[in-house]
Amino acid sequence: MSWTDERIEQLKGMWEKGMTASQIADELGGVSRNAVIGKAHRLGLQSRPSPVKATDVPRKKPVTARPEAESDTTPEPAAAAPVAPSAPEPAHAAPAEPAPALDAPAPTAPPAPRIVSVGPGGFLRQGPGDQQAPIPPAPPRRLVPAKPSPEIADKTSLLDLTEKICKWPMGHPGEPDFHFCGEKVNPGFPYCVEHCGRAYQAQLPRGTRRPPPPLPFGGPRVR
């Protein structure tokens, strides 16, 4: 399997959405987890929250270097550049939703999002006033043509989307019957109540394949 433009695109998207390399490899099919990671690096995508990068590892383990008979007498004590304390990541801005413009850097007070409570799926619920799309936008996964809806006559097209109607995709982009849910949204969210329930589930670790809460239309593509 080769890295076509489309597959690279998918990789990028999934990687940025926070999917694990395994999930991505799974989804793309025909590639291993390592392949995905390797490709991601080659693409310049880099290390988002890696669970394994907690401690600073100076990368001192050349696998094939065989440093056995290494008589290297230079532990280079102060040779390394004094690492300047890197500026901590500012709040991970989540430009998820419509909100256009509004570029007020607010250099003085970067207010932390006011978390009011935690929703059932683990997503953060915020006050009705300052509601914004929760952290990672919905991860509608790849869908498979399970059953073409017969009532696509009055379908909701891309042009019909507003902040008030559910943007849950129905079908596949590019296909003639692709449309959107079109229901009334759960205020503050891009989806209706029902699809919010699907969209904002905590990313299940991994052992939990998603059989119980069935995906919109069939689940990952099978190969």
Added chain:
DNA sequence: CCCTGATTCGC
């Protein structure tokens, strides 16, 4: 053990 991402290096 399972998982994760990172890195290396032969192809």
Added chain:
DNA sequence: GCGAATCAGG
């Protein structure tokens, strides 16, 4: 450029 092998950590 690709990805298996390997490493390192949770």
